[in-house]
Each structure stands twice: as structure tokens, then as C-alpha cells.
Amino acid sequence: MQEIFNIFIKSIFIDNMVFAYFLGMCSYLAVSKTVKTSVGLGFAVVFVLGITVPVDYLLNEYILKAGAMAWVDPSFADVDLSFLSFILFIAIIASMVQLVEMIVEKFSPALYASLGIFLPLIAVNCAILGGSLFMQERDYQSLAQATSFGLGSGVGWFLAIVGIAAIREKIRYSNVPPALRGLGITFIITGLMGIAFMSFLGIKL
Amino acid sequence: MSAEVKEKEPLFSPKNLKLIKTPINLSNPITVQVLGICSALAVTAKLMPAIVLSISVVVVMAASNVVVSLLRNGIPPRIRIIVQLVVIASMVILVDQVLKAFVYDVSKQLSVFVGLIITNCIIMGRLEAFAMSNKPWPAFLDGIGNALGYGIILIIVAFFRELLGSGTLLDIQVIPDGFYEFGYKNNGLMILPPMALITVGVIIWVQRFYTRDLIEKN
Numbered sequence: 001m002q003e004i005f006n007i008f009i010k011s012i013f014i015d016n017m018v019f020a021y022f023l024g025m026c027s028y029l030a031v032s033k034t035v036k037t038s039v040g041l042g043f044a045v046v047f048v049l050g051i052t053v054p055v056d057y058l059l060n061e062y063i064l065k066a067g068a069m070a071w072v073d074p075s076f077a078d079v080d081l082s083f084l085s086f087i088l089f090i091a092i093i094a095s096m097v098q099l100v101e102m103i104v105e106k107f108s109p110a111l112y113a114s115l116g117i118f119l120p121l122i123a124v125n126c127a128i129l130g131g132s133l134f135m136q137e138r139d140y141q142s143l144a145q146a147t148s149f150g151l152g153s154g155v156g157w158f159l160a161i162v163g164i165a166a167i168r169e170k171i172r173y174s175n176v177p178p179a180l181r182g183l184g185i186t187f188i189i190t191g192l193m194g195i196a197f198m199s200f201l202g203i204k205l
Numbered sequence: 206m207s208a209e210v211k212e213k214e215p216l217f218s219p220k221n222l223k224l225i226k227t228p229i230n231l232s233n234p235i236t237v238q239v240l241g242i243c244s245a246l247a248v249t250a251k252l253m254p255a256i257v258l259s260i261s262v263v264v265v266m267a268a269s270n271v272v273v274s275l276l277r278n279g280i281p282p283r284i285r286i287i288v289q290l291v292v293i294a295s296m297v298i299l300v301d302q303v304l305k306a307f308v309y310d311v312s313k314q315l316s317v318f319v320g321l322i323i324t325n326c327i328i329m330g331r332l333e334a335f336a337m338s339n340k341p342w343p344a345f346l347d348g349i350g351n352a353l354g355y356g357i358i359l360i361i362v363a364f365f366r367e368l369l370g371s372g373t374l375l376d377i378q379v380i381p382d383g384f385y386e387f388g389y390k391n392n393g394l395m396i397l398p399p400m401a402l403i404t405v406g407v408i409i410w411v412q413r414f415y416t417r418d419l420i421e422k423n
Contacts, residue, residue, distance in 0.1 A: 020398055025242040026326040083302065086320050087294040094287055123286065126324040133317035179413035180406070183239060187406030194399030 004148045007140075011152030014201060017127045018160035019194035021134075024127030028161050029186060038165035039158075041122075046154030048122050049131050052096050053150025054143055056089050056132040064088065082136075089132045097123040127157050164190060224343055225350035231416070234327045234351050235358040236409045241327030246362070246401040248318050252375050255363035257311045259356030261304065261319060263349060265296045266328050270348035272296075274336040289332045290323065297322050327355055362404045370395030 017023045024045070031041050062071065064085050069076035105112045122128060131153050140146045167189055176185050234240050241262075248254040269292045273280075280288050301319045304312040312319065322328070331351050336344040367373060372380040372391045380389065394400055 022242065022246040022398065022401070023321070025246070026240060029239050029242065083298060086298055086301070086323055087291065090290050090294050090323055091287075094290060123290075124324050124326060124329050126321050126326075129324045130317060130321055133320050137317055177410070180410045183236070184406050184409040184413065187402050187409060191399040191402035191406065194402060195397075198397065198399065 004144050007145055008148040008152040009203075011149050012156040012159070013197065014203065015134075015153075016156040016160060016197055017130065017153050018157060018190070019197040021130060023130040024125045024157055027122075027125050028157075028164070028190075029183070032161050032165040032168055032186070035162060035165045035169060038161045042158030042161050044122055045125065045127060045157050046151065048093075048097060048100060048128055049150045049154035049157075050147065051100065051150075052093050052128055053131050053135050053153075054147045055096065056092055057135055057140065057143060057146035059088060059092060060085065060136050085133075085136060090129060093128050093132070094123045127153065160193070163193060167193075221343060221346050224346040225353070228347075228350040228354035229357060231418075233354045233358065233412070234330075235355055235405065236412055238327070238330070240330045241325045241355055242405075246405065247398060248315055249359055249363040249401050249404075250366055250370065250396050251314075252360070252363045252367045254311055254314045255359045256356075257304065257308060258315060258318060258322075259352070259359050261300045262322060262325065262328075262355055263352040265293065265300055265322055266331065266352040267345055267348040269293045269296050269328060270331060270336040270344040271341045273332050274339060274341045274344035277337050280337075285333075285337065286329075289329060293328055293332075294323050327351060358405070358408065361408060362401060365404055366395045366400060370400075 011017075015021070018025065018028055027041060032038050063069065064081045066080035066082065067077050069079045069081070101112075131150055134153075135146050135149055138149075140149060164186065168186065171185065171189070180188075228234060232238060235242060248258050269289075272292050273289060276288070276292075297320065300322070301312070304315070304319060331347060335347045339347070364374070367375075368379065369392050372378060372385075380391075
């Protein structure tokens with residue numbers, strides 16, 4: 001239980017998707033102009049990461065890993081399909097995003113309207129595929145660990161985008177050098193936020 | 206026969222050359238279009254992985270642009286995203302297997318970032334914006350141009366980070382020992398991830414300072 005909680009905290013603060021690995025930067029930079037839209041996108045990312053990472057975990061555990069097919073028949077024990085993981089993970093993500101979109105549209109039209117165009121965009125958000133690939137690389141031991149890693153990464157991403165959006169709303173009133181306006185200053189602020197987040201590195205979990 | 210040849214555009218006509226040139230500066234994928242940053246910055250602490258990743262992106266992008274451009278009339282618009290992802294993913298699997306076979310150490314350093322070429326927005330973006338509506342040859346050039354523009358930024362960032370952060374280039378020491386004796390120290394901060402963002406920010410600053418058209422209105 002404690003291990004699961006540790007993974008959750010670690011993936012929010014120490015291994016933050018944006019500040020430590022630069023994942024999901026495209027939508028992070030494009031959609032962080034106002035706090036309201038970035039909250040919407042942040043929720044969508046938490047949601048999709050929380051679903052795709054456990055699903056990809058099961059896929060990896062029972063189909064892709066070396067020897068994972070042994071449950072079908074002992075003769076499959078030496079089959080290693082891990083080279084297929086990119087294409088299968090991205091297929092899972094694309095179809096999950098589609099599925100989530102349909103479910104949300106059906107049961108909560110209000111949420112659907114507020115997420116709007118962001119849901120389909122998430123299929124190509126690197127944070128999602130990155131979550132699955134890190135899950136595979138770090139070899140989590142149980143479904144619960146993988147889920148908490150997925151949710152934690154999502155929450156970390158959410159914090160990052162809401163933070164930068166709030167700063168960008170304020171920075172409009174300051175006198176930034178012309179050539180640095182917009183994109184340039186956003187990069188530098190993100191870097192500074194990253195340095196701030198590095199202070200969490202000292203936490204031993 | 207001769208009339209037919211005349212009508213054909215030469216392979217490197219000015220229009221085609223422009224497809225390669227503009228993405229390197231005026232519409233650079235990273236600093237202007239803001240695409241493909243995701244998988245880029247984390248590998249720039251050293252020059253070698255940055256070069257390998259740039260080459261991989263050039264290969265994947267040129268190949269998938271050509272394939273999608275060849276298939277463009279046969280792809281139903283509703284499922285084009287999935288088709289594009291499958292094309293890119295197959296190219297990336299090829300590149301990944303080649304890297305694992307020939308430069309295993311670098312491939313280990315790149316870890317998940319080879320896989321993340323799939324969701325590199327710049328590839329999807331060019332497929333959507335260019336390859337879906339153009340012939341294979343211009344699509345090929347467009348792919349090469351954009352991937353080069355991407356690679357150049359990656360290599361510039363990696364150059365400064367490795368030089369200032371570890372005092373080496375491609376793992377060969379370039380800062381003479383004498384400097385260290387006088388008390389020069391490598392700047393360990395440059396190795397850390399946040400400095401990649403700040404370096405890109407500075408590159409954008411310099412580029413926009415010289416190319417006034419790109420300045421944003423705020």
C-alpha cells in the first residue's frame with residue numbers, strides 16, 4: 001500500500017512529466033494561454049492516463065513481454081513480442097481516447113462540451129504514450145502500481161499546465177523584451193519552474 | 206517527347222528548394238511552429254544522442270511523408286489519423302530495431318524517446334498539412350526540410366549543453382586542462398533538464414531578434 005502511494009507522489013513531483021521529461025510539451029505550450037482551458041485539458045489528460053496506463057500494463061504483462069504468452073499455451077513460452085509494443089500502445093491509446101470521448105459525450109454532455117476539442121488531441125499527446133512506455137521500462141510489479149503511476153503522472157501534468165497558464169495570464173501586464181514575447185518567455189518560465197520542481201529531488205521515497 | 210520533358214518541373218526547382226529552406230529558419234518546427242518539442246529536449250544533454258535522434262527523425266519523417274503521400278487518395282478521411290499513426294509507428298519500429306542492432310549504447314540512452322517519435326507532433330503535423338495533399342517528391346523534400354530544421358535546433362542545444370555542462374563534445378574533452386587548473390568549473394546546471402528549456406528560450410530570443418517578422422504581438 002505504501003509503495004503505491006510512494007509511486008503516486010513520486011510521479012507527481014519528482015518524475016514530473018513536463019519538468020523532468022518534457023512530455024506533452026506541444027499541447028502544454030499551445031493550450032496554456034488561459035487557466036480555464038488548461039484546467040479542462042489537464043483533467044482530460046489525468047483521465048486518459050489513468051485509463052491507458054493500466055490497460056497497456058495488462059497488454060504488456062499478458063501479451064507483449066518475453067514469455068508473457070505462456071498462459072495461452074506452454075509452447076508460446078519463448079515468444080517475445082515486445083517489438084510490437086509501440087504500435088499496439090498507440091492503437092490502444094487512440095481507441096481509448098475515442099471510447100472515452102463517446103462515453104463522456106453520452107453520460108456527461110456538460111463535461112464533453114467543456115473538454116471539446118481537447119479529447120481527440122490527447123491521442124497525439126506525448127505524455128500519454130510516454131506514460132505507457134515509462135511504465136513498460138520501469139517494470140511495475142502490479143496493476144495497482146501501474147494505475148497509481150498513470151494517475152500520478154496525469155496529476156503532475158495537470159499541476160504544470162495550470163501553473164504556467166496562471167503565470168502567462170499575469171505576464172501579459174509586464175514589459176517583456178519584444179523578441180522574447182510569447183513563446184520565448186514561456187520556455188524560460190517553464191525552465192525556471194523546472195528548477196523549482198527539482199527541489200523535490202531531495203525527497204527519498 | 207521534348208514537350209513532355211519541358212512540362213515537367215525540374216527535381217530541384219526553386220519552389221522545391223524552398224520546401225527545404227523555409228523550415229530551417231522562417232517556419233522552424235521547434236522555434237516557430239512549436240511542434241515536436243516533446244521528444245526533443247530530454248536527449249540534448251549530450252551531442253551524440255541528439256545527432257542520432259535527429260537522423261532517426263529525418264528518416265522517419267521523409268519515409269512516412271512519402272508513404273502517406275502515395276496512399277493519400279486511398280485513405281478515407283474519417284480514419285486518416287489511425288492510418289497515419291500506423292505508418293509512422295511502423296517506420297519508428299524499423300528505426301528502433303536498426304538502432305538497437307548497430308548503436309546499442311546510444312539506443313539505451315535514448316530509452317523511450319525513440320518510441321516517442323511516433324507522437325512527435327511535427328511528423329503528424331506535416332502529414333496532415335502537407336503530405337495528405339501533395340505529390341510524393343515535394344512531400345519527401347518537405348519531410349527532409351522540417352526534420353532538418355528540427356535536428357538543427359536539437360544539435361545547437363546539445364552543443365551548448367555538452368560544452369558548458371561537461372566540457373566535452375561527442376565525449377572528447379575540448380576545454381584544455383589548463384583552464385581547470387585556473388579554477389574553471391563545468392556548469393553542472395547545464396546537464397539538468399530545465400536548462401534545455403532555457404537554452405531553447407534563448408535560441409528563440411536570438412532568432413527573433415534577427416528575424417523581426419516573427420515577433421509576437423503579446
